[in-house]
Amino acid sequence: MNQPNDTDREVVISIRGLRNQFGSQVVHDNLDLDIYRGEIIGIVGGSGTGKSVLLRTIAGLNRPKAGSVEVLGIDVLNAHQDGRADAGVNWGVMFQDGALFSSLTVRENVEVPMRTVDGLDPQLRRALADLKISMAGLPYFAGDKYPSELSGGMRKRAGLARALALDPQIVFLDEPTAGLDPIGAADFDQLILGLSRSLGLTVFLVTHDLDTLHAICDRIAVLAEKRVLVTGTMQDMLTVDHPWVHEYFHGVRARAALDTKAAASGPTKD
Amino acid sequence: MIPPMERPDFQISLIDAAQRVTIKGAMTLPHATTTEADFQTIATDRDVHLDLSGVTRFDTSAAWIIASLDARLKDAGQTLEINGTSEEIKSLLRSVTAAMPTPTVVEQPKMTFMDWVASIGQSMASAFMYLAELVGFLGLFLARLVRSLRHPKDFRLTALFHHCEEVGLKAVPIVALMAFLIGVVLAFQGSTQLKQFGAEVFVVDLIAISILRELGILLTSIIVAGRTASAFTAAIGSMKMREEIDAMASLGLDPAMMLFVPRILALVIMLPILGLIANVMGLLGGGLMAWIDLGISPALFMTRLVEGTDINHVIIGMVKAPVFALIIGVVGCHAGMQVKSNAESLGRMTSSAVVAAIFAVIVADALFSIFFAGIGM
Ligand SMILES: Nc1ncnc2c1ncn2[C@@H]1O[C@H](COP(=O)(O)OP(=O)(O)O)[C@@H](O)[C@H]1O
Ligand SMILES: [Mg+2]
Secondary structure (H helix, E strand, C coil), X not given: CCCCCHHHCCEEEEXXXXXXXXXCXXXXXXXXXXXXXXXXXXXXXXXXXXXXXXXXXXXXXXXXXXXXXXXXXXXXXXXXXXXHHHCCCCEEEECCCCCCCCCCCHHHHHHHHHCCCCCCCHHHHHHHHHHXXXXXXXXXXXXXXXXXXXXXXXXXXXXXXXXXXXXXXXXXXXXXXXXXXXXXXXXXXXXXXXHHHHHCCEEEEECCCHHHHHHHCCEEEXXXXXXXXXXXXXXXXXXXXXXXXXXXXXXXXXXXHHHHHHHHHCCCCC | CCCCCCCCEEXXXXXXXXXXXXXXXXXXXXXXXXXXXHHHCCCCCCCEEEEEEEEEEECHHHHHHXXXXXXXXXXXXXCEEEECCCHHHHHHXXXXXXXXXXXXXXXXXXXXXXXXXXXXXXXXXXXXXXXXXXXXXXXXXXXXXXXXXXXXXHCCHHHHHHHHHHHCHHHHHHHHHHHHHHHHHHHHHHHHHHHCCCCHHHHHXXXXXXXXXXXXXXXXXXXXXXXXXXXXXXXXXXXXXXXXXXXXXXXXXXXXXXXXXXXXXXXXXXXXXXXXXXXXXXXXXXXXXHHHHHCCCHHHHHHHHHHHCCHHHHHHXXXXXXXXXXXXXXXXXXXXHCCCCCHHHHHHHXXXXXXXXXXXXXXXXXXXXXXXXXXXX
């Protein structure tokens, strides 16, 4: 992928000096990160390094102890919810396992955020919800089902459809392929890639899945030592000289993922 | 930074054999309803040239509107030509057109008279199935109880004591208070009626018979059904949900022995004791009220109670207790085992266990009344 130079790309999320702390346990300290428009950034790091906490902080679900978080030029920590909505700054979050409202059908779930739009005709809202469900790769009949009647993979897709309901510019995904079979995970990767490219979405992706990193991430940010240790492409990661990063990207699983990628793209390349 | 959104400007003009549609401004969700209404006015009897060069913002709702127009025109044999679009809009239009859902309308079959009869039959059959399952559960409990007599080592005494405390000891305050108040109410209501005949002293018989024979044990059972059936279902159900029951079975532990026997046995032991407490407290409340309201002294109350009330009433009341305990315990444990692997079914089974247990207790009480009347007690 040939990305333009860092300097002439628009920064949509800018984090400076972020500090997150629970009791005496410091999770992030002086963390800086920039995320550019339209990219898929993969966040990796060991268990408990605060990937989910970082996601929740940017999405406004967790208040940091110090630092600033700017999304599309708006200081989200101090801006009022209404001010944010007026400025057209919105984002969607896809939680692990979808976090769908269990008493509503999938279609009603997707309609929930659309209900905040004044004067939207109910019939049109329904049709747009069906469109989002279809764009998330679910069959039409899934709209009438309740979350408990769907498989785990379908619930994730429904959760993504709801996150996309208001055409957000940014989506946050927390380990979207965890618990999916390899084929389902690869399909989900392609879905995210396709949506990101066609909708111009910026995707903040927390993942443990090396295949996902290889397949769709434009850039990778490694969380270690309470901050973003390095950012860069997959190729950059292979040259980083840090024990954890080296082990992660040169371990047995990383090699296997690299091999499958090479095998998959080998014959088609000409 | 983004200017307040104006309603997009929509114009149709006729050129030769086609219509030219020009749209300017933000085509976004807040205006989707009016935009869609505007697009519905486009005639489908001729080709359409859509000019989007003045569009400032464009989202999936706009793409949906254009894709549906395209579909309508295709159906009518006309074509849609789109001009002045940026690369982003084109790619969005492409993916939305590809994803346009095609409703698969499922024909709802009409309900005929036969279907109606069949659905009644089905619900009857499932009611009998439920009853059969409960009886099966009772059998399982009894079989394991007998087994634990033969293999006392398998029996979990600590669990039994724990559940006795949970279902018995901790229910004492609420049961005692409830029975006391029922006694007070009975005495008060009874005395106002009996006063009219100068038969005040019979209020003692009224209180004694209704509490000892019926109310003491029935109301205790209803409270215990609410407290304990739901607790059994929630505890066993959440274990079922987390596959703990399967784990037990795979480790060679018998879930019936580990979970059902201590719980149901604790209820069978504790419910008669709770019923006894309810009886005493009910009489106490009634006696107190009779003393205050009618001036029947405690000594007179006692004499009248001992002389005038047949011991049969107490026996009949207490005989019912273990049966009600079995019903509550079996219904609660059975409902717990019906929980599926999601949290909704846990909530649903918990509340249905309470309803089923209370209902079953009342039905059993009615059957007991008929039975005792039949044998002349
Ligand atoms: N609400 C909270 N209260 C206390 N500690 C928390 C809270 N949320 C997260 N943590 C702690 O922060 C650390 C990072 O958590 P998390 O972001 O979930 O890790 P991961 O990188 O695996 O997603 C963990 O040690 C966790 O215990
Ligand atoms: Mg996490």
